[in-house]
Amino acid sequence: MTSGAAPQRIASVLIDSPLPQLDRLFDYAVPSELRGDAVPGVRVRVPLRTAGRVVDGFVVGVRDAERETDGALAGLDAAPRPLSEIESVVGSVPVLPERLYTLARRVADRAAGSAGDVLRLAVPKRMVRVEKLWCAADPPVAEPVTDDSVAWARAELEPFPQLAEAIAESRRLAVDAPPAPTRLPSGETVGRWATLLAAAATQVLAAGRSVVLVVPDHRDLDAVAAALEGRVPASALVRDDSRQSGPARYGAYLRRLAAAPCIVLGNRSAVYAPVTDLGLVGVWDDGDPLLAEPLSPGVHARDAALVRQELEGGALLFLGHTRTTDVERLVSIGWVDDAPAARRQSARVVLSPPDDRGARIPSAAWAAARAALADGPVLVQVARPGYAPTLVCADCRRPARCAHCGGPLRARRPGSVPECAWCGRAANPWTCGNCGSTKVRMASSGSERTADELGRAFPGVRIVVADGAHQVLRVDARPALVIATRGAEPVADGGYRAVLLLDGERMLMSEDLRIGESCLRWWSNAAALAHPGAPVHLAGVVGPVARALATWSQPAYARGELAVRAPLRMPPAVRVAAIEGVPAAMTAALAALREAVPALTDDALVGPVGIEGADAAAQRALVRFDYGQGKAVAESLRASVVHAALTSRRAPRDRGARPRNTLRVRLDVLEPEL
Secondary structure, X not given: XXXXXXXXXXXXXXXXXXXXXXXXXXXXXXXXXXXXXXXXXXEEEEEEOOOOEEEEEEXXXXXXXXXXXXXXXXXXXXXXXXXXXXXXXXOOOOOOOHHHHHHHHHXXXXXXXXXXXXXXXXXXXXXXHHHHHHHHOXXXXXXXXXXXXXXXXXXXXXXXXXXXXXXXXXXXXXXXXOOOEEEOOOOXXXXXXXXXXXXXXXXXXXXXXXXXXXXXXXXXHHHHHHXXXXXXXXXXXXXXXXXXXXXXXXXXXXXXXXXXXXXXXXXXXXXXXXXXXXXXEEEEOOOOHHHOOOOOOOOOHHHHHHHHHXXXXXEEEEEEOOOOHHHHHHHHOOOOEEOOOOOOOOOEEEEEOOOOOOXXXXXXXXXXXXXXXXXXXXXXXXXXXXXXXXXXXXXXXXXXXXXXXXXEEEEOOOOOOOEEOOOOOEOOXXXXXXXXXXXXXXXXXXXXXXXXXXXXXXXXXXXXXXXXXXXXXXXXXOOEEEEEEOOOOOEEOOOEOEEEEOOHHHHHOOOOOOHHHHHHHHHHHHHOOEOOOOEEEEEOOOOHHHHHHHHOOHHHHXXXXXXXXXHHOOOOOOEEEEEEEOHHHHHHHHHHHHHHOOOOOHHHEEEEEEOOOOOOOOEEEEEEEXXXXXXHHXXXXXXXXXHHHHHHHHOOHXXXXXXXXXXXXXXXXXXXXX
16 A cells, blocks of 8 residues: 555444354455445445355445555564455445444344344335435424424323433333223224324423334234323324335335434334434333244344343333233332322223133123113124134034044034135035034134124114124224224224123133233233223133233232242243254254353253154254343354355255254243243
């Protein structure tokens, strides 16, 4: 390098690749013609020598090349190492700010995953036209929140003493949402939780800081958006919705990168929204399975929010009608503060014991529904959609199974030919494999059969079915029987005049570890749709879950669940990692784990066992470990994944077909099973 010449610029690039061995930063030389464009955060195209092709990536950092003089002093060759050059810069907008990369790296390391997998969830696909329009337009400016909106937010938060101050002090909070609907100035009815979350966001935005609100589905998005309408400037509300088109989603992402504060409202991936000066992350109903990310590395939105709050500061708010054991564990150790209301609100729950005649709807619930129909709609929650989701042999009562695939048989309508719920084949004729009978009978009632039965019992009453096949978002205040599956209940104008919760015993029969939590959440969310003072009948259920609903003591139930799981070493009392792979990779990974974390107890490892229905060579094991061991466990398992990938890649090709991934790891498994 001649004296006075500009030093060589080196860019650290994160390659967009699913290969675990490429989950690190690579150095590339910046050509002189790209010095002004290759800035941190931009997309680039770079050559990958081992693959002999050009791949996409992000520039994470840029630095000047250092003069390597240490080698010369030692009498060694000090020639700089040759670096490949960046092929091109894709776009002029830095779409990966440093704070987002830091978050992705921390989240991935905690889950033994790749930062690139996290960024694929956070950064949408580039849209050239949208990007050009964005660059040509003036940058957004912060619009003030009106005094009326600030006063409204203060009044909404007032029933929770010190909540407004705690949010301003950037604390971590768990809040039990009031179980009541409320009417907005527009006339629309939403849950009281939506206005509470909107008030917290309005307060933070008025202070000049950004907000990220994470909710499970589009109905929750619409409810919070309606609560914020007219309270904050329209330009400050940015949605991150899976229903958006590609251009709309990319334009919303560019708005989040701007310096002007905003409120980001979206689903689970919105937790990574790279806003400026984060003041609040709010998570609604963290027990909803929609907030659990199915894609690698499978980090729950709740865990990502905790990591982000620790990195960037700001307040963290967990809001729900129920308290998950995960949040209750954080409250018990003092990491999250409980923020109770000054006056506890609860639904009017009535426990209807099983009828002596074995009726599905007890007489007290019948009477409540009949009386409530004179004033408005009545909600009936059922467990399953369809007509008859389960059929059994009419003689021996064994479950009716498909002769082709072994799947359960079902009936779509009265008198219809049974069909398989798995392969869809018609079972005509059908013969029981146990007793030889050719007759079947219905063993359960789905939403459609319940609608038929209630339609005959209440002639002349409007019947509304709401399930996966019949999506209904809202019903008016006229009398109606609304039969809905769990989680699909529409919102009624003014609230339901009565709520009937059926099939509770059937729901509790599931073998899931968290079935008690799930049932309590389903029932509590349905009860919160009732008009204040309207009866909520839980039919035929007794036990701790029913008592928790009747007394509206969901946090106490979560504490009881934690106390039961702790001696059994089940999550969330401990963390659980699931490992899947071929025997050689599995043995090496477990051996390396024991060496890296010698403090693992004897009962920490469960398995390995063969995976049912998979390759006979595939195995699965569970590792249970304390939270303090998480960093060491994640590093060891990640190293084993990389080693297995490199070993498989170098294996001779004449050994036949090999699986693409010989080892897979997932941490924080919600339902540990072998």
